[in-house]
Amino acid sequence: MNQPNPGLPSTHHRRVACSFRDNLLRQIFQISLTSLNQLKNDVASRLQELALSLALKCLSFDFVGTSIDESSEEFETVQIPSSWRPLLEDSSTLQIFFDYYVITKAPLSKEALECLVRLASVRRSLFTNDGTRSKFLAHLMTGTKEILQTGQGLADHDNYHEYCRLLGRFRVNCLLSELVNVEGYSDWIQLVAEFTLKSLQSWQWASSSVYYLLGLWSRLVTSVPYLKGDAPSLLDEFVPKITEGFITSRFNSVQAGFPDDPSENPLDNVELLQDQLDCFPHLCRFQYESSGFYIINIMEPILQSYTEIVRLQTFANSELSIIEAKLTWIVHIIAVILKIKQSTGCSVEAQEVLDAELSARVLQLINITDSGLHSQRYGELSKQRLDRAILIFFQHFRRSYVGDQAVHSSKLYARLSELLGLHDHLLLLNVIVGKIATNLKCYTESEEVIDHTLSLFLELASGYMTGKLLLKLDTVKFMIANHTREHFCFLEEDRCSRSRTTFYYTIGWLIFMEDSPLKFRSSMQPLLQVFLSLESTLDSMFRADTVKYALVGLMRDLRGIAMATSSRKSYGLLFDWLYPAHMPLLLKGITHWTDTPEVTTPLLKFMAEFVLNKAQRLTFDSSSPNGILLFREVSKLLVAYGTRILSLPNPADIYAYKYKGIWISLTILTRALAGNYVNFGVFELYGDRALSDALDIALKMTLSIPLADVLAFQKLTKAYFSFLEVLFSNHMSFILNLDTATFTHIVGSLESALKGLDSNISSQCASAVDNLAAFYFNNITMGEAPTSPAAINLARHIADCPTLFPQILKTLVELVLFEECSNQWSLSRPILSLILISEQIFTDLKAQILASQPADQQQRLAACFDKLMADVTRSLDSKNRDKFTQNLTVFRHEFRVK
Structure with missing residues (x-):
């Protein structure tokens, strides 16, 4: 049921599914309910199993065509049609599934719960009025309460998980104000609280289920401000216990040891950690004072132990790992609390003071994580986890209390000043940057810590206010002047090589923020030394490993600096520094290392960044030849790489060793051709082969790759x-001057990609086809006998391959008529150009399409075709194109109406 047929387009499948939903599905669901009622006494029969499975299939139907993943645990409201209202408002519908849960064993009992999960998620507007909805909700609460009272079936893990999901569904479309007014609410909420606490205590067994329960509690506490009336919610009594139970369960999990598979450990798995902590801050901030001081009280003795270990020569590694893991959890919890602000609980000022109290403990921890015995543990996983948690804390703290988006909080800084002497943004930034510098100096083995550290550093540098503040700090001044492997050990490590680009992107951002040519040149001294060393290396020594690592590092560094040039002035500084003195090294590197993608990839990626005209940064003076000179360097580099890579035999890993370099080369040339900083007519005018050589080698590289x-x-x-x-x-003339076989291969590849799923690529192909068809229309159809070599060549190509344009037009029209295309505007442009080339082609296509339609529809559809060209003239000016696009939109709509 509701499974797509691979042979049919999605629109056809959707029409069938909607018809089935409207005409048959409710009756089928009714049959399943009748069967379940009649089979209640037929214990453990195959018919019971089939009836329950049928009911679940009906409730899992994709009612609105959103293609929900039925295997996924996450779906929001179930959009059951209004015609089902009498079934849902009949209390026996809910009751039959509660009954089946009681009378069957797993896995049937789990299916009964799955049906209840979907029924609990039905849209609010389905019910006739609030009274019928309240009855439905009361029935759900009574049923779930009875399961909690008896505990029946909950010893089965699948049942337990599904029951937690059922409780979790209360948060989707049930308001707290509705729940508290249901009779028996106080008993129900108490039982749910006790169940949640037991689940937290049994964390090993219930680890994947408890987060549905926390999601329910989170939704309840965030609804408190909207609660009206006198009915007590009783949340004040239960939420603090659940908060404490959660923290205790995290500590117990640490004490029990980590799972063998790192992906199952939330401290090593970002998504798992997020799942576990997403709902928690709302619970903490609900009774923030008690929760905050509870966290402080459990953190302080652990922090005290960690501080005392600093002075020791040795300490049991297993014990210290447990202490670090507990601290890691506390830091993550504090970080996630800082991530949100909540209006419930206590006042904003009181919350800021408590934020300061918690933050102060983490900042105290930072003072000792890199001291004494702890400074010898950078290779230990537990230490790396702790430092990653600290970085996440910094990110959330910064977004809330430092920089551009943050509100300057007098209460927070006043309390931090009393506790630690940190009274403003600058002093706190100094602490953050100090930790960033320490990580970059001391970590050599953990890519994760380095990447996370650099991500935070870039975030700080790219903020307008925080970037300016960073430049005032001595640590940052030192980093800008001394970004060498002697000071930052990770630059030495090949495994962290990719991180260099982010590091230098940040350094570059800070350098260019100062807007000082002198500062730029002095800051580039470390890179200049590497250039000079490589340039003085003899050709016979250029294949040495030391040269390889130095060259790769230099290219990654330069790409980072180039990424940071966002204005004409900053780009000019880098261009003048590199050209002409250092460009020959790039050519030397590509010629000596063509067969080694570890070298060619970063080198080509640097050039791809260097030629990209983002934010119009490549704007030279009108008298400057720099654009032309840059393109000549691009041409030399591509010819050197292309000729050598094509001469090498195809390796086993053809993508890594050949295709990757080719696509980056094509990106370089595309960016240079489209950058609008070179007048390409100059090359032919003065007999310079830079353009034609670059285009020739690019074409040879593309033709060396099968279209598949x-x-x-x-x-x-x-x-x-x-x-x-x-x-x-x-560069149409370049395409048209090719031989017919190559020309038809290239145009054929455009048609292949038009049918692809990627709308951006099909739009690019449509644009290319439109340019080709428009050239034919303007120079051959509307012109006199073609005189230019390009027009003569195109006429010859089309004469040799007369089906080329008709086939592309057929593909385009069928895409618009029969497929869901999000880029209809782009596809309409070449359709008009192709129709105007030859109206006979369009007439033949119209006859083909009409013949493929049902006989009783052909007259109506023929009239639709006639309207398509209404008020459209034989021209390709913008106004006429827009008129055709409007007509095509109406034509498509009318054609698809059944």
Whole structure:
């Protein structure tokens, strides 16, 4: 039921599914309910199993066509049609599934709970009025309460998990104000609280289920401000216990040891950690004073033990790992509390004071994590987890209390000043940057810590206010002047090589923020030394490993600096520093290391960044030849790489060793051709082969890859079609001067990608086809006998392959008529150009499409076709194109109406 047929388009499947939903599904569900009632006494029969399974299938139907994943545990409201209202308002419908839960064993009892989960999620508007909805809700609460009172079936793990999901569904569309007014609410909420606490105590058994319960409690406490009337919610009594139970369960999990699979340990798995902590801050802030001081009281003795260990020479590694794991959990919990603000509980000022109290404990911890015995533990996983938690704390603290988006909180800083002497943003930033610098100096083995540290550093540097403040700090001044491997050990490590780009992106951002050419040149001294060393290396020594690592590191560093140039002035500083003195090294590197993608990839990626004209940064003076000179360097680099890579035999890992370099090369050339900083007519005018050589080698590289492979690798696909779009837009004569076989291969590849799922790529292909068809229309259809070599060549190509344009037009029209296309505007442009080339082609296509439709529809559809060209003239000006696009939209709508 509701399974798509692979042979049919999604729109057809949806029409069938809607018809089935409207005409048959309710009756089928009714049959399942009748069967369940009649089979109640037929214990453990196959018919019971089938009836329950049928009911679940009906309730799991994709009612609104959102293609929900039925295996997923996450879905929101179930959009049951209004015609089902009498069934849902009949109390026997809910009751039959509660009954089946009681009379059956797993896995049938679990299916009964699954049906209840879906019924608990039905949309609020389905019910006739608030009274009928209240009865439904009361029935759900009574049923779940009875299960809690008897505990029946909950010893089975699958039942237990599904029951937690059922309680969790109360949060989706039940308001606290509705729950408290249901008779028996106080008993129900007490039983749910006790069940939640038991689940937290049995954390090993219930670890994947308890978060549905925490989600329910989180929703209840966030609804408190909207609670009216005198009915007590009783949350004040239970929520603090649940908060404490959660923290205790985290400590117990640490004491019991970590799972063998790191992906199952939330301290090593970001998504799992987020799942566990998402709802928790709302619970903490509900009774923030008691929760806050509870956290402080359990943290202080652990912090005291950790402080005392600093002075020891040795300490049992297993014990210290447990202390670090407990501290890690506390830091994560404090970080996630700082992530949100909540209006319930206590006043904003009181919350800020408590935020300061908790933050002060983490800041105290930071003072000792890199001292004494702890400074010898950077290789230990528990120490790395703790430092990652501290970085997350800094991120949340910064967003709330430091920098551009933060409100300057007098209460928080006043309390931090009393506790630690930190009275403003700058002093706190100094603490954060101090930790960043320590991590970058001391960590050499943990890519995760380095990457997380650099992410925080970049976040600080790229904020307008925090970036300016950073420049005042001595630590940052030192980093800008001394970014070498002697001071930052991770730069030495090959495994952290990719992190260098982020590091230098941040350094570059800070350098260019100062807007000082002198500062830029002095800051680039460490990189200049590497350049000079590599440039003085003899060719015979250039294949040494030391040269390889130095060259790779330099290219990653330069790419980071280039990424940071966001203005004409900053880009000019880097361009003048590199050109012409240091560009020959890039050519030398590519020629010596063509067969080694570890070298060529970062080198080509640097060049791809360097030629990208983002924010119009590549804008040279009108008298400057720099744009042309830069393109000549691009041409030399691509020719050197392309000729060598094509001469090498195809390796086993063809993507890594060949295709990756080719797609980056195509990206370089595409960006240079589309950057609008080179007048390409200059090259032919003065007999300079830079442009034609670059285009020739790029074409040879693309033709060396089978079309199936082009379409199989996403990044290669994107680069290939972006390149073709630029060629058809700005270098049509190059395409038209190719032999017919190559021309038809390239145009055929455009047609193949039009049918693909990626709307961006199909839009690029549509643009390329439109440019080609418009050229034909303007120069051949509307012109006199073609005189230019390009027009003569195109006429010859089309004469040799007369089905080329009709086939593309057929593909485009079928896409618009029969598929769900999000880029209809883009597809409409080439359709008009192709129709205007030859109206006979369009007439033949119309006859084909009409013949494929039911006979009783053909007359109506023929009239739709006639309207398509209404008020459309034989021209490709913008106004006429827009008129055709409007007509096509109406045509598509009318054609698809059944």
